[in-house]
Amino acid sequence: MSDKIEAVKKLFTSKSSRVETNKGDTYYQDLFAKCEARLNEMRAQTPANRLDFSELLEENGIDRREFMKWASATTAMLMLPPMFTPLVADAAVMMNRAPVIWLELQDCAGNSEALLRADGPKIDEIVLDIISLEYHETLQAAAGFQAEKQLDEAMETFKGKYLLFVEGSIPMGMNGQYGTIGAAGETFHDHLMRCSENAAAIVAVGACATFGGIPAASPNPTGAVGVMNVVKNKPIINIPACPANPANMVGVILHYLLTGQIPELDSLLRPKFAFGYRIHDNCERRAHFDAGEYVEEWGDKGAQNNFCLYKMGCKGPMTFNNCSIVRYNEGINWPIGVGRGCIGCSEPDFWDKYAYERPMADAKIKAPTGGVEKTVDEFGLGMLTAVGIGIGIHAAASAVAGKREKSGESHE
């Protein structure tokens, strides 16, 4: 056991996790010009709704300075140099040009809660919830039949332009009867297919929508799968975790607004700006790992001194997500902050493969090695069979995304 720990320790203290954030001046100047042109295009478009962003900020006591601070932090999160800050700010103001339709399928509403009611309503929330949300079953004004009508109208009005956010998995067992919606009893599967048909791209949010999540945990009683197992001809962006971090959801929309494209993804279709980090590498307890100082039992001296949680089964060393940087609930805390290990919730099949009580050295999981960008993919390949599908979709998604860009106008 101690040998194993030493070996893993050597692995993780070696130079790993290098996300190439600097792509060179030429690249960024080029991108800057493209983004400017794109934003001018958006500016000319009629907003999806009549809410005024500046007014909303003012009403909520958020001044320009605070807003620019947020824009600058968001720019950094998107792995863009500081010169993009004014563009990110402009894009945020124009969020009502990127209509969002939000579906809840086989879910616990945790992601809606995380985004729309737990983390706000600071700028993130105003930006996404208030400004750009065209349809959300829990939060919209309409309910019942009126809501169904509103969904149809939103899909028609913003045909080919809306981002479809999906929360929850899709039960495929018993012909989809484990989850139906609306008066006609449409299955979640059919509902998703209908709503995705005219979406610009699909953003699968949370562990359930991305990789099936908890409903798909063994024995998967309802035959639950993630969005990418069902939708095949659309660009898909996965934002896993349980719940997904609101900052990453907003980041994806901003990126789309700025560039007209989906962000760079790894083989599991996760945006690299958010999932190119290994939790372990940015963990506040990392120094204790390097020093060999561990919590050996909840409540011991190590726990009282915030030592490393690796021996308590923390899955930070094998989990890719930016929560050690962004944290949760307005950055107030995260699981590690209260002495609980990471459970690896942004990795596929984590309910079955990661559990959480077992220390990593005892778990039958191959630890990731090498540079992070390479690692994410290799790690994923070693980890699960579904990744083959993931890559397939990724390739298709990129192709579709490119095509859609070109053929976008001809649809109009």
Place this chain on the structure above:
Amino acid sequence: MITHELIERIEGEAVLDFKTDKSGHVQEASIRFLHFRGMEAILEGRNALDALVIAPRVCGICGHSHLIAAVRMLENLYASAGSAVKVTPKAHALREVTRVCELMQNHIKWLYLVMLHESGKLLGKEPQVALRALYASSQINQMSALFSGQWPHSSYAHPGGVTCDPTHIEVMQALKLLSDVERFIEKDVLGCKTENFEANMDVESLLLMEGDFGTLLRYFERLDLLDLGKSHGRFLVLGEDAHEITPNERSYAHIDFVSEDDSQTFAHGGKTYAKNALYRGKFYETGPLARAISTERSGVSALYQQYGDTALTRITARIDEVVSLIAYVRLLLTSLDFTESSFIPPVSIESISGKGVGVVEAPRGSLIHRATVEKGKIASYSIITPTQWNLGNGTYDSPGIAQKAMLGIESTAKASLIFRTFDVCSVCTTH
């Protein structure tokens, strides 16, 4: 005439089927929930401690209550296996803080996102964007996250205590957030100091209140719903301070009298995934009103004596609970003894076999987790959620709590509003 009403703006979706007479009055109402995940089956066969991570995922809005129920179940299991677990007062107090934070934020969202919204719409009012209310509930969630790590879905409680070891700094931050929330409650929700609210809880004073709670009651009065929504008058609290209260009797409640009835589910040719929860074979109401009567909070108890279990009393009980919990959280935070341990390790779960039960008062009522464990592995797991009590689907002769409350209401739209006074949740009901 038969009509279907979809209930959204809840966690998931519910369908109400109404039978109405010629004038549109509700004669019969049945409730259907059409989602299912199979959480209990997923828990079976796993390490018992995995329940601490999996159970919160039953619900994104009251997941913390599920965590506390799971941890109480495990501690009860330890005790029944002869290896009782010790929990220090500090660890217990921290669990209480985070548990009641969930109640408070839930009730505020219910008031603003559901009740004001839906009742306003019936009166032709444009719904407001309730940013300030969302901000207040996010502050409550931050207060909880200071100790639990995150909200939703935290897993910081373990048999033996809690994993966090807060300092004065976190407690000071929490007290600051609490004061902000209290200001919001006084300024926006009540329109008066909390003391004045509790001292003047008669219907005349309530209807004159300036805050948004007063607005809601006035909406209900204009809709002629204030004194409607009466159900069976049977109440149950199983978590803290367990009581059963019927029109004629008040006594201690015991979990042994709880049963689940799946006769209305798809499994038996019914039309829903939700099972009914019964006590002594009958439907009982759980939640804020039951808790207010059980703990004899004076204002709500007096309202109940006079008006019974009407919409007026039910709505007031939920708001009054937020007010009373502010004082409770402050007391818990200010009396923490930092020198105590957060955690006292129990023996390894692998050596434990037996049965455990954990009961907790969640936002919407009594939540029960039961499990059979063999050498640390879950052999069976059973969850009974609060909405199974309140939204149980009975028969014409023996309607459930919410079903009974909707009978005789003059339109299906108004009946749906009465239904929402029970704080509907679908994801946990079917789990």
